[in-house]
Amino acid sequence: MSGTTIRLKGCRKAFSDGTVAVHDLDLTIEAGETLAILGPSGCGKTTTLRLIAGLERPDVGQVFFGDSDVTRLPIERRDVGMVFQNYALFPNLDVAGNIVYGLKVRGVSPAERTKRCSELLELVGLQDHGKRSIHELSGGQRQRVALARALAPRPRVLLLDEPLAALDAQLRERLRSELAQLLRGLGITAVFVTHDQGEAMALGDSILVMEHGRVAQLASPRDIYQQPANAFVARFVGNLNAFSVIEHTPHGLKVSGGELPWNGADLPATVYCRPEHLRVMDSEGHLHGRLVGQFFQGAQSRLLVDVGAAQPLLVDSTDSAIHAPGSLIALAVEPQVLFTLSS
Ligand SMILES: Nc1ncnc2c1ncn2[C@@H]1O[C@H](COP(=O)(O)OP(=O)(O)OP(=O)(O)O)[C@@H](O)[C@H]1O
Ligand SMILES: [Mg+2]
Known part of the structure; x- marks a missing residue:
């Protein structure tokens, strides 16, 4: 055929x-x-x-x-x-x-x-x-x-x-x-x-x-x-985190909860990433917030992290660690997973 x-x-x-x-x-x-x-x-x-x-x-x-x-x-x-x-x-x-x-x-x-x-x-x-x-x-x-x-x-x-x-x-x-x-x-x-x-x-x-x-x-x-x-x-095609940019800094974008790395030539008002692209770190990260929810989903867990923005961030983690409610969570993100959108 x-x-x-x-x-x-x-x-x-x-x-x-x-x-x-x-x-x-x-x-x-x-x-x-x-x-x-x-x-x-x-x-x-x-x-x-x-x-x-x-x-x-x-x-x-x-x-x-x-x-x-x-x-x-x-x-x-x-x-x-x-x-x-x-x-x-x-x-x-x-x-x-x-x-x-x-x-x-x-x-x-x-x-x-x-x-x-x-x-x-x-x-x-x-x-x-x-x-x-x-x-x-x-x-x-x-x-x-x-x-x-x-x-x-x-x-x-x-x-x-x-x-x-x-x-x-x-x-x-x-x-x-x-x-x-x-x-x-x-x-x-x-x-x-x-x-x-x-x-x-x-x-x-x-x-x-x-x-x-x-x-x-x-x-x-x-x-x-x-x-x-x-x-x-x-x-x-999937869940999204949206970050409103407060200020452009020499190496990144200041947003609620911290600063995102950014290599782009453009200076967007909003950037996005997928939940699995936020990594939970031991201490230092680009963003810091409080855990407001954790849902076990089998192969991965979904965390809700409040960074002081309108919506908590969605974080999908394959790490099965259990965090206490309200604990401080540090998140890292690679610049290449951030993207912008036309409406
Ligand atoms: N025979 C028909 N007569 C009138 N309108 C139709 C006819 N077939 C489809 N439509 C309309 O055309 C549009 C597209 O329909 P279509 O069946 O292609 O959608 P779909 O994407 O396959 O939706 P679904 O996921 O529900 O199957 C809809 O607004 C539908 O109501
Ligand atoms: Mg159809």
Whole structure:
């Protein structure tokens, strides 16, 4: 299986009630890449996926697969596989029947169907489940059957709309990493819709964050997290500490609770960092405050430290030390983890 480059050029989609679901979207997904589309409910994720699938036609703009303009091609002529949130398997067919359904329709020979079915069962880890009926499967197994079914015709493009949303947290996390590995191994071009930032980070080679039908940012998971384009993206993908700058000093920024190191040429009014980038020190630090809360979260603890600003600082620490309430906490921060935001 090999993927194709997908390109959306100035795509706009409005519905009859006047809702503009997607505004002038320009987007390129490289062959073999997995793009995660992330954003709050109603921001246009599914509509974007449906434009790529051929289930919606843009009012304006074009969709290209490689060099060919597929804007007017319906889904059955686009060579795409799709997996939805709610499996949509055929309950009257067994697992194997579901997987080969699309092959039968396409006139693939019985021998070839059997061969491909066993390859796919193995790929999704359901070797011994071909003869099972759908209601004898767990949610995670059903989702794998849906994936195998979508992959059976060897599509150039795989589209997934919140395929893990119906699963419990633990299974979700496991399937998430399995799916990430599988997609990389297949070399297929994939678009994965989710409103879960952890899922987008784990699965996407790049992430498209959408807000009100527009691109808020398109970048690698690392850049989305560490260099968010604006406050919306920054807050959507994780927790933030905001520091109001009181004064610029020769080597830093004076803020409530101390002085932050700063190498930037610009002199911002507010700088930000993620909770895990504040380090608890034995004595000396850039910032000092009082502990006002501590929450054990398993692999890490979250501390709330009052430095005299409007909000206590959030500090995520993997150090399991327990501090007495009200004790003095010293925090250090590296200048490179501080960032600024346009609103
Ligand atoms: N068939 C339709 N008719 C009218 N409006 C629609 C239709 N489909 C979607 N919309 C509207 O377009 C906007 C984008 O919808 P879309 O389904 O793409 O959002 P989404 O990001 O997938 O949301 P969710 O996370 O809730 O699935 C919403 O305001 C929605 O109400
Ligand atoms: Mg949706």
